[in-house]
Amino acid sequence: MWCSRTALGRLQRIAPCTVTGHHRAMSALPKVYVTRRIPPDGLDILRKSGQVQFELWDSDDPVPRVELLNKVKGCDGILCVLTEKIDAQLLDVAGPNLKVLSTMSVGYDHLSLEELKKRGIRVGYTPEVLTDAVAELTVALLLATSRRLIEATHEAKTGGWGTWRTMWLCGHELANSTVGILGLGRIGVAIAERLKPFKVKKFIYTDVEPRTELANMINAEYVSLDELAKQSDFLAICCALTPETHGICNWNLFSKMKKNAIFINTSRGGVVNQEDLYEALSTGLIAGAGLDVTTPEPLPTHHPLYTLKNCVILPHIASASYTTRNAMSALAANNLLAGLRGEAMPKELKL
Numbered sequence: 001m002w003c004s005r006t007a008l009g010r011l012q013r014i015a016p017c018t019v020t021g022h023h024r025a026m027s028a029l030p031k032v033y034v035t036r037r038i039p040p041d042g043l044d045i046l047r048k049s050g051q052v053q054f055e056l057w058d059s060d061d062p063v064p065r066v067e068l069l070n071k072v073k074g075c076d077g078i079l080c081v082l083t084e085k086i087d088a089q090l091l092d093v094a095g096p097n098l099k100v101l102s103t104m105s106v107g108y109d110h111l112s113l114e115e116l117k118k119r120g121i122r123v124g125y126t127p128e129v130l131t132d133a134v135a136e137l138t139v140a141l142l143l144a145t146s147r148r149l150i151e152a153t154h155e156a157k158t159g160g161w162g163t164w165r166t167m168w169l170c171g172h173e174l175a176n177s178t179v180g181i182l183g184l185g186r187i188g189v190a191i192a193e194r195l196k197p198f199k200v201k202k203f204i205y206t207d208v209e210p211r212t213e214l215a216n217m218i219n220a221e222y223v224s225l226d227e228l229a230k231q232s233d234f235l236a237i238c239c240a241l242t243p244e245t246h247g248i249c250n251w252n253l254f255s256k257m258k259k260n261a262i263f264i265n266t267s268r269g270g271v272v273n274q275e276d277l278y279e280a281l282s283t284g285l286i287a288g289a290g291l292d293v294t295t296p297e298p299l300p301t302h303h304p305l306y307t308l309k310n311c312v313i314l315p316h317i318a319s320a321s322y323t324t325r326n327a328m329s330a331l332a333a334n335n336l337l338a339g340l341r342g343e344a345m346p347k348e349l350k351l
């Protein structure tokens with residue numbers, strides 16, 4: 001029977017399944033596997049649709065690969081999150097019934113698009129609904145890094161706060177600065193819109209080609225990657241992780257940056273060469289880095305980047321607001337259902 005309870009060893013809690021759909025006709029309903037406990041709005045949509053029977057990995061932790069491979073067999077649809085690698089092996093195991101893959105993320109570097117396309121599987125993702133939350137967090141991380149907030153609270157808590165000192169915990173301010181954006185999309189624009197009231201002097205950006213319409217919204221100038229590195233006081237990384245952007249933030253880039261520059265990454269850890277970033281931060285080549293994403297995730301607690309006062313590391317929380325995560329889960333559910341009905345998805349990735 002599709003509904004089963006699975007014991008998964010000591011670390012993993014038992015993953016209860018959830019089945020929805022009309023009982024009378026359940027066996028006729030498309031089968032869907034949901035790879036994680038997703039926020040309630042998305043689950044409600046799936047439950048109330050009466051359109052699918054679905055099983056859920058009802059845990060906050062990722063489904064073990066073996067279990068995932070077992071569960072996707074014969075499925076018509078999969079709703080996944082960014083920790084699941086959707087590759088040829090998984091798609092082969094899932095088999096020919098699989099028509100729709102819906103990811104609850106704007107990023108899709110965990111999906112093998114070529115393999116999906118080859119099999120005619122449609123893909124839904126969740127852009128736009130998370131733009132505000134990600135931009136907000138990026139600004140928070142930028143300010144925490146440039147104004148040294150984490151270091152400062154640590155000093156206050158641990159007795160480092162002596163008298164008021166003239167140069168103690170000085171940081172870098174946004175007023176009159178040049179802000180660079182690597183990869184100008186909706187999120188980059190939303191970040192710039194939020195930074196503008198801080199009296200930023202100039203926005204510059206680079207991308208594979210000029211994004212004139214978006215750039216006009218924030219009066220940003222298109223420059224080369226070299227110029228972006230040279231001119232930016234603050235550099236925000238907003239590009240997708242692709243073979244072209246993998247490791248693009250490396251020694252070559254850092255060595256061209258200003259000594260006072262603050263580097264902020266809320267896209268994917270893979271765009272950064274972390275050894276080079278460590279060197280750049282520890283030798284004072286650049287002033288600081290704020291990272292919401294790393295390689296790997298979680299970043300092991302013994303990683304050298306944690307030893308640096310000028311590196312602020314967050315555990316990939318850019319879209320983590322209640323509203324946004326619910327909106328992402330609702331959109332992922334609606335993408336899945338529309339795809340299974342053979343209709344246009346609210347947000348479909350063009351393969």
Ligand SMILES: O=CC(=O)O
Nearest residue numbers: 104105106107319
């Ligand atoms: O990183 C988060 C996402 O891709 O949605």
